[in-house]
Amino acid sequence: MEEQRESASQTSEEGYTTRRIKRSDLIRMLLRCFLVQGSWNFKSMIGLGFCYCAAPIAKRLFTSREDQDSFLRRHLEFFNAHPYFASWCLGAVAKLEEDAERKNWIDFRPISVFKERLIGPLGVIGDRLFWSGIKPAVAGVGVWLALSINWIALPIFLILYNVPHFYIRAKGLRLGYRKGFDIISDLSVRRHESWFSTVEIIGSLVAGLCISSSVHWAHRQGSVFAISFLLSVAIAVIFLHYKKSVNLALLVATAAAIALGIAWQQ
Amino acid sequence: MACNPVSAIAAKYSIAPTKMQGVFLGNSFDCEGWTTWDTEVPTLVVGHQGFLLLINKEIIKIGPIKFGAKMLVDLAVISLWGGLVALDTTAAFQVLISHPLVSGAVIGLLLGNFPMGFAIGVILELIWLSEFPVGAAPFSEGNIGAAVAAAVGIIAAGRTGRPEISLSLALLVGVLISMIGGHLVVLLRKINGRLYENILDNKKLTINMVERYHFSGIALAFLSGMLLTAVSVAFFGFLLLPAIIAYLPKSIDKFLAPVSAAFLGIGCGVLFYLFLSRKNWWLIIVGAASGTVLYFS
Numbered sequence: 001m002e003e004q005r006e007s008a009s010q011t012s013e014e015g016y017t018t019r020r021i022k023r024s025d026l027i028r029m030l031l032r033c034f035l036v037q038g039s040w041n042f043k044s045m046i047g048l049g050f051c052y053c054a055a056p057i058a059k060r061l062f063t064s065r066e067d068q069d070s071f072l073r074r075h076l077e078f079f080n081a082h083p084y085f086a087s088w089c090l091g092a093v094a095k096l097e098e099d100a101e102r103k104n105w106i107d108f109r110p111i112s113v114f115k116e117r118l119i120g121p122l123g124v125i126g127d128r129l130f131w132s133g134i135k136p137a138v139a140g141v142g143v144w145l146a147l148s149i150n151w152i153a154l155p156i157f158l159i160l161y162n163v164p165h166f167y168i169r170a171k172g173l174r175l176g177y178r179k180g181f182d183i184i185s186d187l188s189v190r191r192h193e194s195w196f197s198t199v200e201i202i203g204s205l206v207a208g209l210c211i212s213s214s215v216h217w218a219h220r221q222g223s224v225f226a227i228s229f230l231l232s233v234a235i236a237v238i239f240l241h242y243k244k245s246v247n248l249a250l251l252v253a254t255a256a257a258i259a260l261g262i263a264w265q266q
Numbered sequence: 267m268a269c270n271p272v273s274a275i276a277a278k279y280s281i282a283p284t285k286m287q288g289v290f291l292g293n294s295f296d297c298e299g300w301t302t303w304d305t306e307v308p309t310l311v312v313g314h315q316g317f318l319l320l321i322n323k324e325i326i327k328i329g330p331i332k333f334g335a336k337m338l339v340d341l342a343v344i345s346l347w348g349g350l351v352a353l354d355t356t357a358a359f360q361v362l363i364s365h366p367l368v369s370g371a372v373i374g375l376l377l378g379n380f381p382m383g384f385a386i387g388v389i390l391e392l393i394w395l396s397e398f399p400v401g402a403a404p405f406s407e408g409n410i411g412a413a414v415a416a417a418v419g420i421i422a423a424g425r426t427g428r429p430e431i432s433l434s435l436a437l438l439v440g441v442l443i444s445m446i447g448g449h450l451v452v453l454l455r456k457i458n459g460r461l462y463e464n465i466l467d468n469k470k471l472t473i474n475m476v477e478r479y480h481f482s483g484i485a486l487a488f489l490s491g492m493l494l495t496a497v498s499v500a501f502f503g504f505l506l507l508p509a510i511i512a513y514l515p516k517s518i519d520k521f522l523a524p525v526s527a528a529f530l531g532i533g534c535g536v537l538f539y540l541f542l543s544r545k546n547w548w549l550i551i552v553g554a555a556s557g558t559v560l561y562f563s
Contacts, residue, residue, distance in 0.1 A: 038357045039483030041458035048462050052480040055473045065470065072471040076462075083360055131398040135362075136540050139391055142367045143533070144557075146388045151380075154371055161362050201549060204541045208553020210392075211534045216561035218527045225527040232528040236535020237542070246396060247406060250441050250532050257528035261521035 019101065021094050021177070025056040029094065030173050032056070033087045045080035050090065057094050061101045071097070074108055080119050082126020087169045089118045091176020092183040099180065114181060121187040128189075128196055134164055137203035140210040147213040224264040228257040337504065343376050344417045345496035348410060352491020355409045356451070357484050366390040366412030373416040382423060386416040386433065389526055390440060392533030396540060407447025410491055414498040415440025421503035426511045431518065434525035435510070439502045443494065450490050458483045 036049040051072055058071045081089060096111050138161040145153035176183045211233070218229035232253035239249035347369070354364035362368065366387040374383020394408030419436030423429040465471070465479045541550055 034360075035358045035480070035484060037360075038487070039458050039461065039480045040356060041455050041462050041483075043459045043462050048458075048465065048476070048480055048483070051476050055476060058473055065472070068473060069471045072473070072476055076466065076471075076476075127398060132540060136392075136395045136537055138362075139365065139367070139395055140537050142365075143388055143391050146367065146384070146391075151371065151384060154368055157365075157367055158362060165361065197546070200541065200544045200546050204544065204546045204549035205553040205556075207534075207537045207541045208550040208555070209557040210537060210553075211550075212554045212557025212561055214530050214534050216557075218530070221523075221527065224524050228524040228527040229531040229534075232531025233535040233538060236532045237539050240396060240536065240539045246393060246532065246536060247441055247445060249535075250393065250529065253528040253532050254438065254525050257524040258521055261524045265517075265520055 019061050021057060021060050021098050025060050026091075026094070026173060026177060028056045029053055029090055030087065030170060033083075033090065033169055033173070036086045037083050044076065044078045046083070046086065047076055047079045050079045050086060051075040053086070053090055054093060054097075057097050061097060070108075074112055077112060077115075079115055081122035082130065084130060084165055084168045085122040085126040085172060088172030088176045088183060088187065089115060089122060091173040091178075092118075092180050093176075095177045095180035114184075117184070118187065121184075121189070124189060125187065125192050129168075129192065129199065130165070133196060133199035133203060134161065137199055137206050140203065140206035144206060144210040144213050147217050224260055228253075228260050231256055231260070340377060340421075341496060341500060341504075344373060344413075344499055345492045347372060347376065348413055348495025348499075349488040349492030351409050351413050351495075352407075353484065353488050355407065355491075357487035364409040364413075366393075366409065366416075369409060369413045370416040373413055374420065377417065377420045377424075379420045379424065382420050382429065382433065383416045385526075386419050386436065386440075387412060389437065389529045389533070390415060392537045393529065394444065394536075395533075396536045404448055404452060406444040407451055407494075408444045410447040410494055411440040411442075411444025414443045414495055414502070417495070417499045418503040418507060421499070422507040422511060425504075425508045428511055428516070428519055430520075430523045431511055431514065432507065434522040435507055436502075437525060437529050439498070439507070443498050446498075447494055450494060454483075454486055454490055457486060 032053040032055070036046055036053050038052070039048040040046060041048070054075050055072075058068050062068045062071055075093070079089075093111060093115065096114065099105075100108060100111065138157060141160060142153050142157035145156055175186060179186070214229060215226065218225040232249075235253045235256070236246070236249050239246070239252070351364040351369050354360060354362070363372075366389075368387070370387020370390070371380065371384045374380040374387075377383065390408070390412040394406050394411075397405040397408070415436045418439050419429075419433050422436060423432035426432060461479050461482055465475060468475060538550065541547065
């Protein structure tokens with residue numbers, strides 16, 4: 001391995017152009033990012049998925065089987081991130097692998113350590129921004145519009161969610177590839193605070209609008225529907241507050257609604 | 267159309283007449299072409315939404331039929347969609363086409379009852395929002411549950427002519443399937459773990475090998491979603507629910523109707539709780555007040 005790396009270095013010193021990642025490779029990586037969670041497992045989480053996404057780097061930078069093998073092994077290690085933010089790390093890794101190949105690094109551990117350090121920030125920012133921010137807010141918009149203007153809610157729902165989704169994936173890959181190690185400075189929670197608060201403001205307003213439109217819908221169906229609805233909202237809040245399962249809350253609310261239905265008819 | 271007994275019966279039991287094809291003493295007939303009505307012999311009217319057994323002009327049974335070509339096509343199409351839903355939930359894309367709102371509407375379109383599929387999607391959309399697919403935390407497979415609920419609800423309503431009770435029972439089936447789906451996801455992740463160990467055991471790793479193992483995981487996710495949807499829809503939609511509903515008196519439909527409001531209420535409660543814990547919680551009140559003015563004024 002060492003000999004091969006030395007010979008690769010010599011060839012580049014002799015005037016051969018060093019292999020570089022092309023725009024087409026980045027596009028391929030971006031498309032592969034949509035499948036990053038395809039082989040999610042408890043041992044490496046998205047390690048195998050990350051390695052699959054990074055494969056175009058190996059194809060471009062390493063021609064020998066040995067180099068490709070060691071590349072794949074170091075990227076098959078444990079890795080986890082929010083799926084949309086995995087591209088941030090992927091872009092940075094592409095840059096670092098390119099630098100390593102060009103500058104003939106002997107030790108690749110800095111890349112592995114760098115990946116490990118990104119796991120936390122990528123997870124925290126992604127989960128907070130998407131899973132507990134944009135997704136519930138957009139779902140609220142979807143239900144609100146569905147109850148108000150029917151099926152037109154569907155395209156609006158998909159567009160509202162996927163514009164920031166695609167933007168984050170593409171921006172992360174591009175920024176990561178440009179900055180390499182320095183991407184870490186873009187991944188502080190404080191830096192994304194304005195995004196979080198914007199999403200929270202919109203989400204809170206939408207939650208209120210969604211509840212009022214649902215009350216209106218239930219009220220139009222009849223009093224028993226409206227009472228069942230309000231009772232179920234209370235059940236959900238109590239169950240979630242005491243960390244109980246939503247499915248259990250559903251069963252309790254169903255039983256209450258049936259009881260109300262029977263009582264009302266009699 | 268009044269002289270067409272098939273259309274009349276279809277209208278009486280809220281079954282779309284254009285979706286019905288009949289069998290009369292072994293001879294196929296076209297619904298539109300049927301103009302005579304012989305009441306002396308038992309007649310079986312078969313449609314993909316159910317069958318009607320008619321003796322002396324009386325309908326004596328509405329219930330499941332043997333799997334005909336149309337039913338199998340429906341089941342295959344819904345199952346393929348179920349596979350896509352399973353993929354979009356975690357394994358691939360994650361563009362939210364798997365979410366109940368979209369998925370229910372698509373199932374509605376596929377089965378020819380968009381309003382009901384859409385309604386089930388709206389009711390179930392918010393329920394599982396508090397269960398984040400984060401790290402190794404187990405979660406309910408709400409998306410598959412919702413897709414199955416929409417399909418089962420539409421099929422049962424079509425076959426029994428009782429949409430209210432079909433919708434309420436289908437929602438409960440959706441919860442059950444979401445729980446089963448959650449366990450299935452854990453099982454899949456364990457299988458993926460074995461695949462991961464296998465790939466590490468290889469002495470020489472190649473890019474093709476990594477791609478093959480990764481796509482095995484994706485294929486497994488698709489197949490598991492497809493199978494879960496197929497089995498659930500066949501069992502609950504074509505067999506169990508129509509049979510249960512047929513035995514339940516019609517008076518019970520009204521008792522079960524508020525279940526849909528309860529489900530929507532749980533969903534709104536989840537959304538409310540998610541934003542209640544934030545510093546801008548008071549904006550929920552502003553939103554609710556604006557909505558109240560908008561809807562009730």
